[in-house]
Amino acid sequence: MDEPATGTGRGRASGDATAGDATAGGGPVLRVALLGCGVVGSEVARQLQEQQDELAARVGARLELVGIAVRRPGRTRAAGVDPSLLTTDADELVTRADLVVEVIGGIEPARGLVLRAMEHGASVVTANKALLAEDGPRLYAAADAAGVDLYFEAAVAGAIPIVRPLRDSLVGDRVERVLGVVNGTTNFVLDQMDTTGADLGDAVQEAQSLGYAEADPTADVEGFDAAAKAAIIASLAFHTRVRAADVHREGITAVTAADVAAAREAGAVLKLLAICERTGGGDGPDGAPEGVSVRVHPAMVPREHPLAGVRGAYNAVFVEARGAGSLMFYGQGAGGAPTASAVLGDVVAVARHRVGGGRGSSESAYADLPVRPMGEAVTRYHVRLEVHDRPGVLAQVAQVFADHGASVETVRQTPLGGDAQGAAALVVATHEAPDAALAATVEALAASSAVLGVTSVLRVEGV
Numbered sequence: 001m002d003e004p005a006t007g008t009g010r011g012r013a014s015g016d017a018t019a020g021d022a023t024a025g026g027g028p029v030l031r032v033a034l035l036g037c038g039v040v041g042s043e044v045a046r047q048l049q050e051q052q053d054e055l056a057a058r059v060g061a062r063l064e065l066v067g068i069a070v071r072r073p074g075r076t077r078a079a080g081v082d083p084s085l086l087t088t089d090a091d092e093l094v095t096r097a098d099l100v101v102e103v104i105g106g107i108e109p110a111r112g113l114v115l116r117a118m119e120h121g122a123s124v125v126t127a128n129k130a131l132l133a134e135d136g137p138r139l140y141a142a143a144d145a146a147g148v149d150l151y152f153e154a155a156v157a158g159a160i161p162i163v164r165p166l167r168d169s170l171v172g173d174r175v176e177r178v179l180g181v182v183n184g185t186t187n188f189v190l191d192q193m194d195t196t197g198a199d200l201g202d203a204v205q206e207a208q209s210l211g212y213a214e215a216d217p218t219a220d221v222e223g224f225d226a227a228a229k230a231a232i233i234a235s236l237a238f239h240t241r242v243r244a245a246d247v248h249r250e251g252i253t254a255v256t257a258a259d260v261a262a263a264r265e266a267g268a269v270l271k272l273l274a275i276c277e278r279t280g281g282g283d284g285p286d287g288a289p290e291g292v293s294v295r296v297h298p299a300m301v302p303r304e305h306p307l308a309g310v311r312g313a314y315n316a317v318f319v320e321a322r323g324a325g326s327l328m329f330y331g332q333g334a335g336g337a338p339t340a341s342a343v344l345g346d347v348v349a350v351a352r353h354r355v356g357g358g359r360g361s362s363e364s365a366y367a368d369l370p371v372r373p374m375g376e377a378v379t380r381y382h383v384r385l386e387v388h389d390r391p392g393v394l395a396q397v398a399q400v401f402a403d404h405g406a407s408v409e410t411v412r413q414t415p416l417g418g419d420a421q422g423a424a425a426l427v428v429a430t431h432e433a434p435d436a437a438l439a440a441t442v443e444a445l446a447a448s449s450a451v452l453g454v455t456s457v458l459r460v461e462g463v
């Protein structure tokens with residue numbers, strides 16, 4: 001590792017003065033390198049500058065921004081970004097820093113740079129959910145090998161403190177389940193569909209025009225962004241390695257106005273949820289071995305559930321823990337300033353370790369629980385069917401549920417008028433059952449001679 005110029009050894013700030021001198025211009029200094037200067041990076045740079053005295057007082061050392069790695073140095077930058085700090089040589093920059101903040105995003109070159117930074121003795125703060133959900137264990141191992149910190153509060157739900165609560169505050173408890181609205185773009189889209197009756201395409205366009213959704217909104221609407229966050233949450237909550245590829249993922253692209261209306265009629269609202277929960281382990285109905293279920297899909301949430309009140313582009317994470325009970329973390333999951341808040345919180349935390357010694361926790365994956373397939377997840381379905389309105393049809397439909405081991409909780413029948421004379425709408429809510437059984441039920445219903453059409457199939461959570 002490259003030692004700081006007048007350093008007192010690995011993990012210490014350079015300079016001989018005591019922490020109390022930090023704001024006086026002398027005193028210890030920590031060199032910070034910023035990788036990426038986009039939405040988040042430019043705000044991190046600005047705030048590091050703007051709050052330098054206060055941050056120095058909080059850390060006990062001055063945080064000196066020594067360089068900002070960018071792709072295009074000639075580009076016009078946000079106010080507060082010092083052009084003299086820009087460099088295209090990120091490889092070199094990370095070798096002369098005590099703290100590296102990675103806000104480039106994606107897998108490469110971010111991964112290579114983070115690993116190189118740690119090899120050179122720098123602690124790393126990153127907002128990169130994709131990288132952590134793809135290769136988190138390797139990053140933790142590199143941090144351990146180098147004796148440095150790896151912090152990533154901004155990677156899940158932006159400004160909302162959820163990584164550190166799971167990693168530290170709740171580590172003495174047993175987390176049973178986490179339900180999260182962790183993607184602002186899709187929450188905005190579903191909220192628009194619910195409140196204005198907009199269809200999916202129009203709502204996505206509106207999200208784009210307001211700057212929530214990217215020009216290519218695939219990562220959001222197809223659930224990739226939420227799946228990466230779910231993997232990170234589940235890894236922390238259950239002390240188990242969960243990667244993005246382990247997460248069952250359904251986005252919102254198949255959500256229709258009929259689904260939104262069906263949810264509304266049922267006194268519920270549709271949310272794209274990240275669901276991380278323990279399964280099996282002896283108290284389940286089938287004596288299945290203990291495991292975890294990690295999934296992202298649209299779900300109906302009763303309007304009285306705290307997550308139903310998460311409107312617009314806001315995020316929230318609802319945690320159920322054995323001792324703590326239910327906890328709700330709510331706030332802004334995206335945007336430059338909110339995300340930079342989480343990044344700077346991590347910067348201060350790792351900088352304090354540099355000054356005072358110590359490190360944040362390493363990877364905790366001792367439980368090593370298997371990630372169960374989606375078919376084994378225990379869910380409830382809310383199914384809307386259109387059926388022939390004639391004797392015996394209800395019995396026929398009920399039999400399909402029974403044949404697949406799916407138990408019906410309520411059925412509501414409404415005659416369909418107009419062109420659909422002789423037809424009725426049936427809304428069936430099930431009890432809990434394995435997702436595979438419920439999916440097979442729906443498939444059989446669609447093929448049944450009693451059924452004219454299955455118009456909406458939604459999973460129900462939070463009841």
Ligand SMILES: NC(=O)c1ccc[n+]([C@@H]2O[C@H](COP(=O)([O-])OP(=O)(O)OC[C@H]3O[C@@H](n4cnc5c(N)ncnc54)[C@H](O)[C@@H]3O)[C@@H](O)[C@H]2O)c1
Pocket residue numbers: 035036037038039040041069070071072090102103104105106109127128129130154155158333334335336339
């Ligand atoms: N924007 C948000 O609201 C938000 C919220 C939470 C987490 N994040 C995460 O923060 C990270 C950054 O997101 P963003 O929204 O700021 O993205 P962005 O696209 O606005 O910024 C990334 C910047 O990195 C630059 N870059 C690309 N390759 C580079 C390289 N080799 N060297 C130097 N710079 C390079 C790009 O030119 C771009 O300016 C991502 O991991 C993202 O998932 C973003």
Ligand SMILES: N[C@@H](CCO)C(=O)O
Pocket residue numbers: 158182183184185186212220225333334335
């Ligand atoms: N695209 C993400 C931003 C932060 O991950 C969202 O819409 O929530």
Ligand code: NA
Pocket residue numbers: 153154155156157158159160161162163342
């Ligand atoms: Na966060």
